[in-house]
């Protein structure tokens with residue numbers, strides 16, 4: 001992005017002078033598979049239920065600061081207490097708040113990149129030092145022993161499961177080792193948890209680890225990225241901290257009403273999530289076949305999320321041509337450390353996935369010849 005003006009550089013806090021805002025790299029296209037949204041229509045009846053809830057919501061009153069009705073619904077779904085849930089304006093707000101509360105100057109955040117770029121961004125906003133133990137460069141497996149060792153001196157550890165953008169799960173026994181080793185807070189970001197195989201959530205570990213925080217969102221499986229609603233689940237004393245530092249009215253009345261209707265209708269999302277998972281396997285098989293056959297072979301990693309990470313020769317060029325010649329948008333990660341020539345492709349509807357497979361087949365063959 002453009003640099004701050006000289007006047008602003010002189011006025012902002014020194015650590016913000018060179019800050020780079022998060023760039024979703026968006027261009028309008030026919031098919032958008034760049035942001036891991038759920039591209040399916042809402043399940044039957046859910047949109048009507050949300051619309052009815054919105055229509056019945058008065059706009060003249062301030063929201064319930066803590067979204068208690070929604071907390072109760074989430075708590076009963078997840079089998080925890082209301083006091084263990086805090087709702088935010090998207091998972092992003094909660095990620096910022098966890099840095100605000102537990103990070104800060106002279107403290108450190110430990111991560112295992114490649115991961116979600118917002119962790120480092122939010123950490124830098126509040127002057128939190130960043131340390132990392134990068135994943136294996138080939139398999140992207142986290143280096144658990146090194147992470148556990150580093151966690152002993154970290155104030156905050158964030159792991160992502162399934163991880164964005166590599167798609168793998170973070171092992172639960174490794175989460176437990178981190179919780180035991182870290183004197184601070186361990187956050188497991190499960191933004192894509194609904195797409196992962198059963199039994200992979202860290203939620204059951206909450207009973208044993210009082211420093212564990214689990215982040216979830218309605219932006220992915222619930223197809224509601226536009227309403228901005230995420231939540232954390234943790235021990236009541238940790239939730240008290242989240243409740244204390246949050247902007248009081250950040251979750252507006254419309255978001256609370258829509259989220260409550262969506263979460264109440266959670267059973268209706270099951271077939272959609274199942275279809276996305278089966279489309280993920282179909283897309284994975286098609287892309288693998290395409291990429292291993294190249295003179296300079298690429299690869300696609302297995303994924304437990306609603307996206308796939310693929311290494312494709314000349315990825316940046318391929319991504320541009322997908323956008324400009326086929327009007328298909330995917331995410332370029334080739335600039336990121338460890339992700340040379342990598343694109344992240346959201347799993348879409350069958351029609352969208354067919355279009356991606358067909359376009360990539362043409363582009364990759366053309367480039368190889």
Ligand SMILES: *Cc1c(COP(=O)(O)O)cnc(C)c1O
Nearest residue numbers: 090091092116164191217219230
């Ligand atoms: C999408 C995402 C989130 C949360 O997104 P919100 O839309 O702010 O709820 C959190 N973590 C990861 C890794 C994500 O990809």
